[in-house]
Each structure stands twice: as C-alpha cells, then as structure tokens.
Amino acid sequence: MRIQKAIGQISQELGSKARLVAVTKTKPIGLLREAYEAGCTMFGENKVQEMVEKHEHLPQDIAWHMIGHLQTNKVKYIAPFVALIHSVDSLKVLKEIDKQAKKNNRIIECLLQVHIAEEESKFGFSEQEVLELLASDELGTLKNVRIVGLMGMATNTDAETQIRKEFRGLRTFFDSLKARENEQVSMRELSMGMSGDYRIAIEEGSTLVRVGSAIFGARH
Ligand SMILES: *Cc1c(COP(=O)(O)O)cnc(C)c1O
Numbered sequence: 001m002r003i004q005k006a007i008g009q010i011s012q013e014l015g016s017k018a019r020l021v022a023v024t025k026t027k028p029i030g031l032l033r034e035a036y037e038a039g040c041t042m043f044g045e046n047k048v049q050e051m052v053e054k055h056e057h058l059p060q061d062i063a064w065h066m067i068g069h070l071q072t073n074k075v076k077y078i079a080p081f082v083a084l085i086h087s088v089d090s091l092k093v094l095k096e097i098d099k100q101a102k103k104n105n106r107i108i109e110c111l112l113q114v115h116i117a118e119e120e121s122k123f124g125f126s127e128q129e130v131l132e133l134l135a136s137d138e139l140g141t142l143k144n145v146r147i148v149g150l151m152g153m154a155t156n157t158d159a160e161t162q163i164r165k166e167f168r169g170l171r172t173f174f175d176s177l178k179a180r181e182n183e184q185v186s187m188r189e190l191s192m193g194m195s196g197d198y199r200i201a202i203e204e205g206s207t208l209v210r211v212g213s214a215i216f217g218a219r220h
Contacts, residue, residue, distance in 0.1 A: 002217075003031060003034045003035055003038060003215055003216065004034065004037075004038040006214060006215045007020070007022070007035060007038045007039060007040055007215055008038070010198070010209075010211060010214065010215065011039070013198075013199065013202070014202060014209065017202050017206075017207075018193070018198075018201075018202050018206045018207050018208060018209050019042065019207065019208055019209075020040065020042065020209055020211060021042045021043070021044040021065050021067070021191075021208055021209065021210045021211070022035050022040040022042065022043050022044065022211065022212070022215055022216075023043075023044040023045075023046075023067065023194075023210050023211060023212030023215075024043045024044065024045060024054070024212070024216070025044070025045050025046045025047065025050065025068075025212065025219070026050075026219045026220075027212075027216050027219075029054060029057050029058065031216055032054060032058060033058065035215065035216075036058065036059060036062065041061060041062055041063055042062070042063045042065055042083070043062055043063070043064055043065065044065040044066075044067040044086070044210050044212075045064065045065070045066065045067065045068070046066070046067050046068025046069075046087075047068060048066075048070070048071075048074040048077050048078055049074075049077070051064055051066065051078055051082075052077050052078065055081055063083035063084070064078070064081060064082050064083055065082075065083060065084045065085075065086060065210075066078060066082055066084070066085045066086065066087060067086045067087055067151075067191075067210055068087055069087055069089065069122075069123050070085065070087055070088070070093055070097075071093075072092060072093055072096045075093065075096045075097050075099075075100045076100045076103075079097070079100035079101055079103065079104050079106075079108065080104050080106075082108060083109070084109050084110070084111065084148070084189075085097060085108065085109070085110045085111065086111045086113065086151040086191050086208075086210070087111075087113045087123070087151065088110045088111065088112050088113060088147075089112075089113045089123045089124050089125060091133060091136070091138065094110065094133075094139075094142060094145060095138075095142060097110060097144075097145050098142035098143070098144045098145045099144075101144035101145060102143075102144040106144070107143075107144050107145065107146055108144065108145055108146070109145075109146050109148045110145055110146065110147055110148065111147070111148065111149045111150055111151040111189060111191055112125055112130055112133070112147060112149075112150050112151070113125065113150075113151045113152065114126070114127065114130060114150050114151070114152045114170060114173070115152075116152040116153070116154060116166040116167075116169060116170050117152075117153055117154055117155040117156070117166065118155040118157075118162070119155055119156065124152070124153075127173050130150075130173075130177075134147075134177070134180050134185060139184065139185075140184070142184070143184075145184070146184055146185075146186070147184060147185045147186070148186050148187075148188045148189050149174065149186075149187055149188050149189035149190055149191065149207070150170060150173070150174050150177075150187070150189075150190055150191070151190075151191035151192065152166070152167070152170040152191070152192050153192070153194070154166040154167055154192070154197055154200075154201075156196075160200060163197050163200050164200050164203075164204060167192050167193075167197075167200060167201050167204035167205075167206070168204050170190070170192060171190060171204050171205040174187055174190050174205075175187070188207070189207050189208050190205055190206050190207050190208070191206070191207070191208040191209075191210060192204070192206045192208075192209070193206045193209035193210065193211070194209070194210055194211060194212070195211050195212060195213045195214035195215075198211055198214075
C-alpha cells in the first residue's frame with residue numbers, strides 16, 4: 001500500500017515531464033511485484049547478477065535499466081534483455097556493449113554518464129571526454145549501440161542551489177549536443193534526479209528520474 005501510494009504521488013509530480021525508473025537494488029522480488037502492480041514498468045538495478053535474477057522472475061514487459069558502473073566482463077549477461085544502460089563511462093565498455101548487442105542481434109540504447117558532482121568519483125566522463133567520444137571515428141563503427149542521452153548525479157548535499165547548478169549545467173551541455181545528432185547519437189533522454197533531488201531535477205529538464213528509497217524505504 002505504501003509503495004503504491006508513493007508511486008502514485010511521484011508519478012503525479014512528474015506529470016508528462018519525466019518518467020519514473022523505480023530503483024529496486026537490494027529489494028526483494030515481492031516489493032518489485034508490488035511496484036509493477038502499481039504501474040511501474042521501468043526498474044533500475046546497479047548490479048548485473050541481481051538484475052539477471054530478478055529479470056527471470058518477473059513479467060517480461062518490464063524494462064530493465066542498468067544504472068550502476070558496469071564491468072566489461074559482465075555486459076554479456078544483461079545484453080539479451082537490458083532496455084537502457086545509464087552508466088556508460090568509458091569507450092571500452094561501450095565497445096563491449098556493442099559486441100554483445102551484436103551477438104544478440106539487437107541494438108542497445110545507452111546514456112553517457114557525466115561527472116557533475118563536486119565529490120571525487122572514479123566514474124563518469126568529463127564534458128570534454130564526451131565531446132571527444134562523440135567526435136571519434138571509432139564510435140561510427142559501433143553499429144549495435146545508440147547513444148540516446150546523458151546521465152548525471154548531483155553532489156550529495158542539502159544545498160539546493162548547488163544541486164540545481166549541477167543539473168542546469170548538465171542540461172545546458174545536453175542541449176548543446178543536439179547539434180551533433182546523427183543516426184547513432186540522439187539527445188532524447190536526460191537521466192537526473194534521485195529520491196532527494198528529483199523535484200529539482202524535473203524543474204531543470206530531467207526526462208528520467210531514478211528513485212529508490214522514496215518508494216521502497218531506506219536500503220540496509
Ligand atoms: C541507488 C541509486 C539511485 C536511487 O537512489 P535513492 O536515493 O534511493 O532514490 C539512483 N541512481 C543511482 C545511480 C543509484 O545508484
């Protein structure tokens with residue numbers, strides 16, 4: 001009941017501006033089923049094995065979104081079914097996604113993760129690196145991936161102005177990349193916003209919010 005209520009409320013806030021990816025990492029299948037019955041059809045996981053197991057046990061019309069750092073040697077396990085990979089953070093992993101997508105005779109849609117937070121992080125491209133990747137000849141050879149937008153995580157802080165500034169910066173960059181669209185690259189999805197900051201993210205132009213604890217309660 002609580003899950004259904006939370007999903008209803010968040011969906012109402014999103015309206016037609018953004019869509020909800022329910023972040024289900026660490027949560028048991030029963031709760032995912034509840035979310036599904038409440039109308040959620042996009043689930044986000046950050047671990048390959050957990051996503052594979054849950055995918056096997058749940059309805060096939062669920063779109064599985066990978067939101068966590070992806071190791072190259074694990075891409076093959078999700079390649080048959082993953083709907084969107086939010087967390088592409090290197091050319092190396094993009095090449096592997098292409099290879100595995102080809103083996104599965106499909107095209108996998110990806111977002112490039114951009115590092116926008118103040119905190120140090122191993123993951124995510126700089127804007128400069130994104131520009132280099134989009135300009136590289138090698139990207140043109142990766143026929144089984146499509147880059148459909150960007151993902152970013154704001155600094156973990158209560159300072160709203162800081163969060164807003166980071167989201168706005170990513171939105172501006174996203175818009176600037178529309179000039180570089182081609183058959184492989186489109187700027188359709190801007191994945192930003194989590195439980196603590198999705199309201200700000202929507203105001204700043206997010207199209208996909210990734211919300212976990214506001215739906216399912218805190219993770220342990
Ligand atoms: C866990 C996670 C989320 C959801 O976080 P909540 O604060 O529980 O909403 C969103 N995005 C990523 C990349 C995550 O790892």
